[in-house]
Amino acid sequence: MASNSICSRCLRQALHSTNRSLHLSHRAFASSAAKQQPPSQDRKIHQATRQRAPAVEAAAQQQSTPAGGPPYPDKRGRQADKQHAQEKERRILLQPNNLFHSFTRSPAPEIRKRAQFMRKNAYCPHPDHQPTRAPASPDDLEARKTGSLPPAHVQHECPDCGVPVSCSADHFADDYASHLEICDLLRQINEDDHDLHSGRFFPEFEYPPPQIDEAQVNLTNWDTLLYSREFNAVNEERSMRQVTRLLTYPITVGSILHELSPYGLNDRLLPEGLRSLSALRYTMHPPRTGAGIDIKGLRPNPPPVRLFILGARAESSLPREVWIQLSHLFPRASFHLIFIGPESMSNRDDEFPLPERTPQNPFGAIVEDRLGGQMKISTYVDYFHTLHDAQHFAPYDPYFDCFVLFHPGLGHPASSHEWVETLPQLLSTKVPVICTGYTDFDMERDIAWVKEHSRGEADLLMRPGENRFRSLRWDMNDLDPGDVSCGNFGVWAFRGKRYEADEYRGKKEEEGPGSGGWDR
Structure with missing residues (x-):
């Protein structure tokens, strides 16, 4: 039909x-x-x-x-x-070949809001103005201000980097030679920020699953790590900067604690540091025990390795897929990440209000369990010395515990008072403390502060130096556009001094130097 x-x-x-x-x-x-x-x-x-x-x-x-x-x-x-x-x-706001825009006239409303904040809070760095604060370092532009003009907020944008950097065009032209030192970095920051708001798909943020045990990871640098961990190929420098901005936090810790760590006795690690890290590596790389799924394969499992991240800020709000990459470096170990600090819930407004403090949860911890099967995360919006006085985490074990401080500002004049009570407690645990810094001056200032307040009761485990897995992306301080830095630029470590008991065989005529490592 x-x-x-x-x-x-x-x-x-x-x-x-x-x-x-x-x-x-x-x-x-x-x-x-x-x-x-x-x-x-x-x-x-x-x-x-x-x-x-x-x-x-x-x-x-x-x-x-x-x-x-x-x-x-x-x-x-x-x-x-x-x-x-x-x-x-x-x-889709922007295309890859159209990422440079003025902050004030940016197509992204978040960046325009950021430019408005800078215009209201950042001050012009011209030497003719009066200083507004104490210089934070010898390279701080605030140290040049010796003039009599009152402070003025930044209003004029540089046409080359698109960032408000001066109060007027005259001051910008007069101080142009000083601005040229960071103009290229500010333009790179401008394009990276617009890239995040461009609406494009980010394949570099897709992380690989666990690997087989026979596939060894290479921790020499970022390129070898991403290749050996079978990440998606990152063929552009901008994509590389974006992916390392997040991964620098877990990979920095993993690169120090791993048995294939690039840091050894020939590269900044001291004998006392090797002793402390060997204890942790023994736990994080357990031998095979022949465990199975049947009754005959039952084996006792060790407790998880506790990483205490003190003074947590942005690292506590990272996507959990980023922190799970740490457990992928140690497939036969489990982790318990503990974020502690009054700012540990920053950028986590969806989880407010905080849990009530009950006898079962006396400090109102936010617990995220069974992340990837090997990780647990707890967040405490409180100071560590309060939890330590309550013996909340006692006892501490150098085989299972480690402290991590990301940009703590131990010696910074604005934040050092918050660590005065915490430092003696850290030293009393005899547990290694891994610290990072924004610059060499920042780390040296922190080390001098620890050496002064420890009064000889601290051992240096790792000399300060550049971190192999620092963030390749640069960040700008909205309160001071001339202050640029990258996350986890340098890394060093210390621990409370340990005294070894030995048999008394009479008084020695000459006492040898100790192994603290501060003067090495």
Whole structure:
């Protein structure tokens, strides 16, 4: 039958819409329907929709679209496609070759808001202005201010980097030589920030799953790590900067604690540091015990390794997939990450209000369990010395515990008072403390502060130096556009001094130097 070329729904609608008599032959109806419907689009109207199908004549009229346009069944379909195209244009703000924009006139509202904050809080670094604060380092531009002009907020943007850096065009031109030292970095920061708000898909943020035990990881540098861990190929420098900005936190810790660590006795690690790290590596790289899923394969599992991250800020709000990469470096060990600090819930507004303090949870900890099967995360919005006085984490074990301080500012004038009570408690645990810093001056200032306040009760485990897994992306301080830094630039470590008991064999004539390592 010729009527088989039309679906039953359309045939029913056609029969109801016509007033022809029932004795009309099926062949005549099929020929009339074929004249109304274009031969090239004979099946376009037969689409599954929630509404009733229109008549054959109306559908044939709605199929007449401009040349090259998609054949829509009704006007609502064209409007939906137009809205989808507009949403796609709004979502994709910038293209890879169009990432440089002025902060004030940026297409991203978040960056425009950031520029407004800088104009209200950042001050012009020109030497003719009066100082607004004490210099933080010898390279701080605030140390140059010896003039009599009152402080003024930044209003003029550099045309080369697009960042507000001066109060006026005259001061910008007068101090242009000093700005040239960081202009290229500020432009790179500008483009990286716009790249994050461009709406593009970020394949570099897709992290690999665990590997087989036979595949060894290479911790020489970022390139060898990403290759040996089978990350997606990162072929652009900007994508490399974006991915290392997040991974620098777990990989910095893992690169020091791993048995294949690039840091050894020939590279900044001291004998006391090797002793402390060997204890942790013994736990994090356990021997195979022949465990299985049956009764005969039952084996006792060691407790998880506790990493106390004190003064936690941005690292506590990282995506959990980032921290799980730490457990992938140690497939036969489990971890318990403990974020402690009054700012440990920053950028985590979705989890507020905090849990109530109950006898079962006296400090209102936020617990995230079974992350990847090998990791647990707890967050305490409190100071460590408060938890330590309550013996909340006691006892401490050098085989299972380690402290991590990301940019703690131990010697910074604005934050050193917060660590005065915490430092003696850290030294009393005899557990290694890994610290990072923004610059060499920042680390040297922290080491001098620890050496002064420890009064000889601390051992240096690792000499300060550049971190192999520092963030390759540079960040700008919104309160001072001339202050640029990168996350975890340098790393060093210390621990409370340990006294070894030995048999007394008489007084020695000459006492040898200790192994503290501060003067090495």
